[in-house]
Amino acid sequence: MKLTKRTSYIFLVIILTIALDQVTKVLVRQSIIPRTDTNPGERISIIGDAFIMLNVENTGAFLGMGSDLNPTLRLIVLLILPIVVLGFVLRYILKDKTIDNWSLFAFSSIIGGGIANVYDRIVYGSVTDFLFIDLGSVFKTGIFNxxxxxxxxxxxxxLIASFKKNKTKA
Structure with a gap:
């Protein structure tokens, strides 16, 4: 594989995404008491009750989904499958030279975020989540990173790039 400006850009976005995620998780693990079954953990208010930091170890995927799977299925669904999909997406964006810069950044961000969470699952057995937004009845998230x-x-x-592309075709 030839190291072009485009390839360097892809790997730079992926590496920076992983680095930002891992640095924030290290800081959270070192400074916020984690929530456990027996301890509610520490809650740090960023903006009142609307934006909170806490430390939760998520053994599942998005919003804890999959945490109840048996170990073999969890290995397949939360480690092997994401690694295979991320590999295919990386191969796709490296090979397809027609992808616009906006989409290239988007795909690279997805790959970087996916690798960062897979890394946590491999190294720690869980993913550290620490951000929570609660805007009352208007908007509420799960805990994320x-x-x-x-x-x-x-x-x-x-999604936006897809709409733009479809709009220019019409």
Whole structure:
């Protein structure tokens, strides 16, 4: 594989995404008492009760889904399958030179966020989540981390790019 400006950009976005996620998780693990079955943990208010930091170890995927799976199925669904999918997406964006920069950034952010969470599952057996938004009856999230932000932002960017592409074709 030839190291082009485009390839360097892809890997730079992936590496920066992983680095941002891992640095924030290290800081959270070192400074916020984690929530456990017997301890509610520490809650740090960023903006009143609307934006809170806490430390939760998530053994599942998004919003804890999959945490009740048997170990073999959890290995397949939460480790092997994501690694295979991330590998295929990386191969796709490296090979397809027609992908616009907006989509390239989006795909790279998704890959970086996915790798960061898979890394946590391999190294720690869980993913550290620490951000929570609660705007009352208007909007409420589950507990998430910076890798989740990267994946979600990338998905939204791809959705917008798709709408833009379809609009120009019409």
């Amino acid at each position: 910076m890798a989740d932000v990267s994946v979600t932002t990338g998905m939204i960017m791809l």
